[in-house]
Amino acid sequence: MKDKDTFTGCLSRRQLLEIDACTQCGECLKFCPVQEVTGNPLISPPEKIRLFREFIRATEGLGARLLGGREIDRKLLEDFSHAVFECTTCGACSRHCTVGISTQRLWPMLRKEMVRRGLGPLGPQAGMPGAIRETGNPYSKPSAERFAPWFPEGVVVSEKAEIAYYAGCTGAYEAQPMVRGDVSVLSAAGEPFTMLPPEEEVCCGFPLFITGQHDLLEDLTKRLVSAYQERGVKTLVCSCPCCVNIMSRDWPIFFGKDLPFRIRHITQYAAEALRSGRLRIAGELRERLIYHDPCYLSRGVGVIDEPREVLRAIPGAELIEFDRHGLASRCCGAGGAARKVFHDNAIATGRLAIDEAVAKSADRLILSCPACYAKVNEALQGHDKQVRITDIMELLAGLVERR
Amino acid sequence: MGVLLACAAYAVYAAFICRLFFHILLWVRASEQAFTRPAYAVRIRPNTVAVTALDLLFLRRLFSQNKLLWIGSWTFHLSFLLVFLGHMRYFLNPVPACITCLQPFGLVAGYLLPLSLILLLILRTSSGKNRYVSVYNYFLLGTALVISLSGLGLRVFIHPDLAEIKAYILALFTFRPEALPQSIVFVAHFSLVLFLLPFLPLHMVAAPLVTLDARRREDELRTVMHER
Numbered sequence: 001m002k003d004k005d006t007f008t009g010c011l012s013r014r015q016l017l018e019i020d021a022c023t024q025c026g027e028c029l030k031f032c033p034v035q036e037v038t039g040n041p042l043i044s045p046p047e048k049i050r051l052f053r054e055f056i057r058a059t060e061g062l063g064a065r066l067l068g069g070r071e072i073d074r075k076l077l078e079d080f081s082h083a084v085f086e087c088t089t090c091g092a093c094s095r096h097c098t099v100g101i102s103t104q105r106l107w108p109m110l111r112k113e114m115v116r117r118g119l120g121p122l123g124p125q126a127g128m129p130g131a132i133r134e135t136g137n138p139y140s141k142p143s144a145e146r147f148a149p150w151f152p153e154g155v156v157v158s159e160k161a162e163i164a165y166y167a168g169c170t171g172a173y174e175a176q177p178m179v180r181g182d183v184s185v186l187s188a189a190g191e192p193f194t195m196l197p198p199e200e201e202v203c204c205g206f207p208l209f210i211t212g213q214h215d216l217l218e219d220l221t222k223r224l225v226s227a228y229q230e231r232g233v234k235t236l237v238c239s240c241p242c243c244v245n246i247m248s249r250d251w252p253i254f255f256g257k258d259l260p261f262r263i264r265h266i267t268q269y270a271a272e273a274l275r276s277g278r279l280r281i282a283g284e285l286r287e288r289l290i291y292h293d294p295c296y297l298s299r300g301v302g303v304i305d306e307p308r309e310v311l312r313a314i315p316g317a318e319l320i321e322f323d324r325h326g327l328a329s330r331c332c333g334a335g336g337a338a339r340k341v342f343h344d345n346a347i348a349t350g351r352l353a354i355d356e357a358v359a360k361s362a363d364r365l366i367l368s369c370p371a372c373y374a375k376v377n378e379a380l381q382g383h384d385k386q387v388r389i390t391d392i393m394e395l396l397a398g399l400v401e402r403r
Numbered sequence: 404m405g406v407l408l409a410c411a412a413y414a415v416y417a418a419f420i421c422r423l424f425f426h427i428l429l430w431v432r433a434s435e436q437a438f439t440r441p442a443y444a445v446r447i448r449p450n451t452v453a454v455t456a457l458d459l460l461f462l463r464r465l466f467s468q469n470k471l472l473w474i475g476s477w478t479f480h481l482s483f484l485l486v487f488l489g490h491m492r493y494f495l496n497p498v499p500a501c502i503t504c505l506q507p508f509g510l511v512a513g514y515l516l517p518l519s520l521i522l523l524l525i526l527r528t529s530s531g532k533n534r535y536v537s538v539y540n541y542f543l544l545g546t547a548l549v550i551s552l553s554g555l556g557l558r559v560f561i562h563p564d565l566a567e568i569k570a571y572i573l574a575l576f577t578f579r580p581e582a583l584p585q586s587i588v589f590v591a592h593f594s595l596v597l598f599l600l601p602f603l604p605l606h607m608v609a610a611p612l613v614t615l616d617a618r619r620r621e622d623e624l625r626t627v628m629h630e631r
């Protein structure tokens with residue numbers, strides 16, 4: 001591919017408008033976690049947008065049409081690509097954009113364009129399609145180890161049921177207390193639920209989507225949707241915000257039509273089960289809990305109230321909030337498939353969350369995302385401030401009445 | 404000299420129109436990529452339309468982020484609009500009554516325009532850890548400031564022969580370029596406008612559309628995992 005080929009091939013009309021709509025006001029900068037920990041101006045949303053506009057102008061602007069496109073400096077392109085992949089795609093800039101640009105959807109498409117030009121993905125991200133093809137997950141872990149190490153004894157999984165649980169790769173391999181909590185809560189609610197066998201529960205496609213490597217997405221979606229359809233599933237429950245994001249937003253597109261079931265986050269399921277009395281909390285917890293909203297759960301799919309409803313239902317617990325919470329929450333640093341490539345950024349950002357939780361005298365930092373869980377726990381190691389980190393379902397599972 | 408400036412004006416206008424045309428072509432031709440479609444069709448509620456109208460009229464998204472910047476930006480946009488409409492009296496003959504009515508407002512806007520630009524420049528240059536600095540922004544604001552100050556100077560201090568200026572502009576727009584008006588400040592003012600035109604930001608067209616879409620997206624966010 002020539003560096004003067006079109007830059008607009010991966011962008012929709014709306015996204016082209018968004019690129020042009022940025023007023024370069026810089027207001028979003030104050031909320032960018034990567035900017036906060038790196039201070040690198042190239043990562044800032046207006047700078048990425050300005051550069052991309054330059055690329056479009058050089059290749060498809062008036063001058064380019066009259067005199068032929070300009071070759072773009074390779075180093076500039078590489079730096080740009082690096083900046084686009086360093087972003088955690090948390091969408092905080094979108095939330096605070098003075099125009100309303102949907103950056104959480106825009107950055108992945110700029111990444112796709114960079115992949116198309118051979119300038120991405122970065123580091124271990126490049127191995128993900130191969131790993132998923134071979135093992136079904138981006139971590140190259142054997143499917144035999146997907147459920148066995150953490151699946152609680154005594155929990156019954158039905159062959160067919162209207163409710164299905166999808167554990168997800170990150171939960172299953174990197175945040176096992178979380179997925180153990182999920183199935184324990186599902187079991188305590190007493191409704192039969194089904195799961196796919198470990199070799200059939202393949203990646204949801206999100207890591208590929210977010211790194212601009214879209215080739216396998218249709219195949220993965222169709223395999224998963226058909227498998228759940230065969231089991232008579234009406235509601236697919238999952239605890240990973242990234243999974244529920246791609247499932248609810250993009251699976252219908254890759255599947256070609258509306259899904260034959262609805263997607264629910266585990267906190268939605270639990271909140272409803274608590275409301276209806278199917279789940280009952282037996283114990284109490286005299287602690288101050290601070291809840292971190294995962295970016296792809298709050299800004300991604302609007303699940304904000306239900307996790308709080310679950311935590312408020314715990315007798316004795318006091319729920320406190322981060323300064324930035326709900327739709328305005330601050331990324332923990334683990335998102336956008338950047339945590340394995342930009343490890344230091346992720347650790348530094350995770351520590352900002354830990355510091356605030358400690359400053360607010362929280363007894364526990366409650367998370368609700370496997371990537372956050374894995375990385376913030378890592379950030380806790382060797383840090384001078386310490387707080388207990390617990391996944392929301394891990395916490396609830398320890399408090400509910402068992403059936 | 405008059406013909407020279409007229410030729411420059413024609414070239415700039417032609418380039419501006421072509422640039423806009425090609426850019427709109429880019430928007431029109433862009434594929435409606437599936438990934439950016441809302442997962443489910445969302446009906447635009449009547450109050451979404453009303454709220455979006457308020458967003459656009461009062462730049463409410465900016466207001467919620469930065470009140471000072473909002474004061475500068477909103478005053479700039481409003482005064483620019485009034486000044487622009489006020490300038491229509493040089494392009495139209497006879498001058499419509501509505502344009503004549505706006506003249507007193509246009510005069511006040513003539514003062515507010517440079518003031519708002521100065522405020523915006525101060526806010527941009529005031530160093531903050533998280534302030535975005537772009538040469539293009541300084542260039543736009545700086546040139547607009549010089550244009551607005553020269554315009555104000557013409558109106559308040561220099562008092563050029565307005566009939567002569569109007570005749571020159573009307574001739575220019577009917578492709579019968581005439582000799583330049585006497586006022587050197589007017590020539591500078593007009594030349595700077597021509598100079599700035601090719602650099603005008605496209606957010607003037609794109610931002611309102613994106614702001615409208617942002618409200619629709621917010622409505623959609625409430626439905627994606629709750630109503631389906």
Ligand code: SF4
Nearest residue numbers: 032087088090091093
């Ligand atoms: S998505 Fe998040 S990390 Fe990326 S530019 Fe926006 S605020 Fe920064």
Ligand code: SF4
Nearest residue numbers: 022023025026028097
């Ligand atoms: S807030 Fe929006 S318009 Fe302003 S610089 Fe950031 S992305 Fe651009």
